[in-house]
Amino acid sequence: MSEEINKNNYSADSIQALEGMEHVRMRPSMYIGDVGVRGLHHLVYEVVDNSIDEAMGGHCDKIIVDINEDGSISVEDNGRGIPVGIHKKEGVSALEVVMTKIGAGGKFDKDSYKVSGGLHGVGVSVVNALSNHLRATVHSSDGKIYEQEYEKGKALYPVKQIGDTTKRGTIVTFYPDPTIFTQTIEYSYDTLSARMRELSFLNKGITIVFTDKREKDKDGNYVSETFHSNEGLKEYIRYLDGNREPIIAHVISMDSEKGEIPVEVALIYNTSYSENIFSYVNNINTHEGGTHLQGFRTGLTRALKKYADASGMLDKLKFEIAGDDFREGLTAIISVKVAEPQFEGQTKTKLGNREVVAPVSQAVSEMVENYLEENPNDARIIVQKVILAAQARHAAKKAREMVQRKTVLGGGGLPGKLSDCSEQDPAKCEIFLVEGDSAGGTAKQGRDRAFQAILPLRGKILNVEKAMHHKVFENEEIRNIFTALGVTVGTAEDSKALNLEKLRYHKVIIMCDADVDGSHISTLILTFFFRFMKELIEGGHVYIAAPPLYLVKKGNKKEYAWNDVQRDQANERMGGSAAIQRYKGLGEMNAEQLWETTMDPNFRTLRQITIDSMVEADRVFSMLMGDEVPPRREFIEKNAVYANIDA
Numbered sequence: 001m002s003e004e005i006n007k008n009n010y011s012a013d014s015i016q017a018l019e020g021m022e023h024v025r026m027r028p029s030m031y032i033g034d035v036g037v038r039g040l041h042h043l044v045y046e047v048v049d050n051s052i053d054e055a056m057g058g059h060c061d062k063i064i065v066d067i068n069e070d071g072s073i074s075v076e077d078n079g080r081g082i083p084v085g086i087h088k089k090e091g092v093s094a095l096e097v098v099m100t101k102i103g104a105g106g107k108f109d110k111d112s113y114k115v116s117g118g119l120h121g122v123g124v125s126v127v128n129a130l131s132n133h134l135r136a137t138v139h140s141s142d143g144k145i146y147e148q149e150y151e152k153g154k155a156l157y158p159v160k161q162i163g164d165t166t167k168r169g170t171i172v173t174f175y176p177d178p179t180i181f182t183q184t185i186e187y188s189y190d191t192l193s194a195r196m197r198e199l200s201f202l203n204k205g206i207t208i209v210f211t212d213k214r215e216k217d218k219d220g221n222y223v224s225e226t227f228h229s230n231e232g233l234k235e236y237i238r239y240l241d242g243n244r245e246p247i248i249a250h251v252i253s254m255d256s257e258k259g260e261i262p263v264e265v266a267l268i269y270n271t272s273y274s275e276n277i278f279s280y281v282n283n284i285n286t287h288e289g290g291t292h293l294q295g296f297r298t299g300l301t302r303a304l305k306k307y308a309d310a311s312g313m314l315d316k317l318k319f320e321i322a323g324d325d326f327r328e329g330l331t332a333i334i335s336v337k338v339a340e341p342q343f344e345g346q347t348k349t350k351l352g353n354r355e356v357v358a359p360v361s362q363a364v365s366e367m368v369e370n371y372l373e374e375n376p377n378d379a380r381i382i383v384q385k386v387i388l389a390a391q392a393r394h395a396a397k398k399a400r401e402m403v404q405r406k407t408v409l410g411g412g413g414l415p416g417k418l419s420d421c422s423e424q425d426p427a428k429c430e431i432f433l434v435e436g437d438s439a440g441g442t443a444k445q446g447r448d449r450a451f452q453a454i455l456p457l458r459g460k461i462l463n464v465e466k467a468m469h470h471k472v473f474e475n476e477e478i479r480n481i482f483t484a485l486g487v488t489v490g491t492a493e494d495s496k497a498l499n500l501e502k503l504r505y506h507k508v509i510i511m512c513d514a515d516v517d518g519s520h521i522s523t524l525i526l527t528f529f530f531r532f533m534k535e536l537i538e539g540g541h542v543y544i545a546a547p548p549l550y551l552v553k554k555g556n557k558k559e560y561a562w563n564d565v566q567r568d569q570a571n572e573r574m575g576g577s578a579a580i581q582r583y584k585g586l587g588e589m590n591a592e593q594l595w596e597t598t599m600d601p602n603f604r605t606l607r608q609i610t611i612d613s614m615v616e617a618d619r620v621f622s623m624l625m626g627d628e629v630p631p632r633r634e635f636i637e638k639n640a641v642y643a644n645i646d647a
Helices: 002-008 020-026 028-032 037-056 094-100 123-129 189-202 233-243 291-311 323-327 354-374 376-403 437-446 469-474 476-485 516-532 534-538 564-573 591-599 614-625 630-639
Strands: 062-067 073-077 131-139 144-151 160-164 169-176 207-216 222-228 252-258 261-269 276-281 330-336 430-435 452-457 507-511 542-545 550-554 557-561 579-582 606-608
Touching: 020 028, 020 123, 028 037, 037 062, 037 073, 037 123, 037 169, 037 189, 062 189, 094 123, 094 131, 094 144, 123 131, 123 169, 189 207, 189 222, 189 233, 189 614, 233 252, 233 261, 233 330, 233 614, 233 630, 252 354, 261 291, 261 354, 261 376, 276 291, 276 614, 291 323, 291 330, 291 354, 291 376, 323 376, 330 354, 354 376, 376 469, 430 437, 430 476, 430 516, 437 452, 437 591, 452 476, 469 476, 476 516, 507 516, 516 534, 516 542, 516 614, 550 564, 557 564, 614 630
Parallel strands: 062 207, 276 330, 430 452, 430 507, 507 542
Antiparallel strands: 062 073, 073 169, 131 144, 131 169, 144 160, 207 222, 252 261, 261 330, 542 606, 550 557, 550 579
16 A cells, blocks of 8 residues: 555655756757757767867867767867866866866856857767767866766766877867667768868868768778868858859958957859858857848848839839849858857747847948949849849749639649548648659559558659749649648748648658659659748658669569669579569559558658758759759769679
C-alpha cells in the first residue's frame, strides 16, 4: 500500500533540478535547434562564432577549421586565447568555467565585446556537453600553453601547463556524441564550406582556412579551401550573382556606423524576375527577415520612388506602382550588428528590434539616392525595369486569378488528369507527380487509392528560372499542380507567400524515371517548388521517390536493386547466373512491381527535400537553370561520378 501512496505523493523531492550540462544533454534541441544534421553542424558554428567575435574585436585575423581523419572537428584562431586565470567566484580556471558552465562567457560583459555573433551566448559549453570528448588548448599571453580535456561536458583533470609558446590563440577539438546525434555524426564538407565562405564575406579582412583531412586530391594533398574577402558584401553579391546578367554597371554598396548599429548593404539589379534578399544579424542568416529587412525595403522604395516620380517616366502608367515592383530582379544582402538582438518567429530567425528600422532605412535611402544621382544611365535602366515589373505584375494578377480554384458551383474543380484518393484528411494523403501518361497509367493501377493520388505531367514542365511570372501561371501543367494541391498565392501577412491552409496532401512525391531525362524533370519541378512554393519545402512536404534500377531474377526468386553494388550482391546470393533486367523507366514496370518498390509505404525509399542554406540553394538553382554554361559545366564535373571504362 505504501508504494501506491508514494506514487501520488508529489512533494519537493519530486522536483528534479538538472545542472546546466545535464540539462543540455537531456534537452539538446533547446540549445542547438535539433539533433539531426542541422544541429550537428551547428556545433561547429558555435565554436567558430567565438573566434569570429575575437576577430570583430580586432584581436585575431585567422581562423583554421579542420575536419580530422576520425571525423572530429578542430577550430584554431590566433586571438587572445581564453583566459586561464582562477575565476574569483567559481574558484577554478576561467577556461573551465567557459567550457562547463552554461551562459558563461565574455558576451554578457558590455565592455569586452560590443557586438557578438551567436544567438544566446551559450556557446562552447553546449558543444562540450554534446561531445564525447573535447580538448581545449590555449596559447596564453604569458607565453605558456595550457590544456584541459573533457568527456560529455565534465573536466577530466584541472587545467595544466604543457609547454611554452610564442603563438597566441585557442584550439578546440571535439568529437560529437553518437548517443545524442543518433542520425549521423558525419560532417558534410559542402555544408561547412558554404558557411565558412559566408562568414568570410560577412566579416571582411578575416582569413578562414577550411580543410577536410578525410580525403585527399589526386596530388595527395588534403582537400582545402581558403576564404578571405577584402570588400565583404560587395564581393558576396558578385559571387551570388555570378550566373545572372547584371543590368547596372556597379554593385551599389555601403558600410556605415549610424548611431550604435553598424549597417552593411550591397545590392545589384539583374535581368531575372525574382527578388533575392538575404539578411543577417550578427552573422546569423535571418531567413524570416524582420525589422532590418523592413527598414531596407522602406529605404529602397522611398529613394527609387522619389527618383522615378521626379524623372517623369511614370506619367504614362495607368496604375500605381507597388513596393514589390521596385524589387524585381534585385539581389541584395543586408548585414546588421545589434548589441542585444531580440528574435521572434518559429525558428528564432526573425529580428524584432524596433530601433533597427530607422537607421537601416536612412542608410539605404542615402546610398540609393547618391548612386542614382551619380549614375543617371543606370538610374534610367532601373526605373524602366520597375515599370516593366509593374506591367508584368498586372498581367500575373490576371493569370493568377485564373489559376485560383473556382467554387464548386462555378465549375472548374480538379484537373481532369488527376486521379484523386478517397481519404479526406490531408495529413494522411499523398500525391505523386508522375512523368508522362504511360507511367501515370501504371501508377494509377498500382497505387492504394485510399490515400494515394496521381497527377501525370506531360513531359518537361516550364523552366521557371527564365520565365516571367504571368507566363508561369499561364502554363497548363503548373496550373494543374496549383489546382491539384489546393494551395493559393497570398496570405494575410504577405501577398506573395503561399497559402497552405487548404493543402490537400501532406506528402508531395516527385516520381520520375531513374535516367537523365527523369533527373532533368525532377530538377525542373524542384526549381518551380523552390521559386513559387518555398513554403512547401520548408514545411517538409516535398519528397522524391527512388524507383529501382534493376530486377534480379532466378527461378521464382526475385530481388530489386537500386545501384550496381546491390545488383551484384543479389546476383551472388542467387548463385551467380541470375537474369538481370535494367529498368529504363517507370513505364517498364507493371503495376504490382511499381507498388512494391516505389509506392508501398512499408518498403519504399523516399528522399525528403530540405534546404540547409537558402543562399546556396538560390545560387545553385540560378546556375543550373540559367543561361550561363561554363559554371554549370564546372558544377557537373565536380559532382559527377566517373566510371572507369576499360576500352
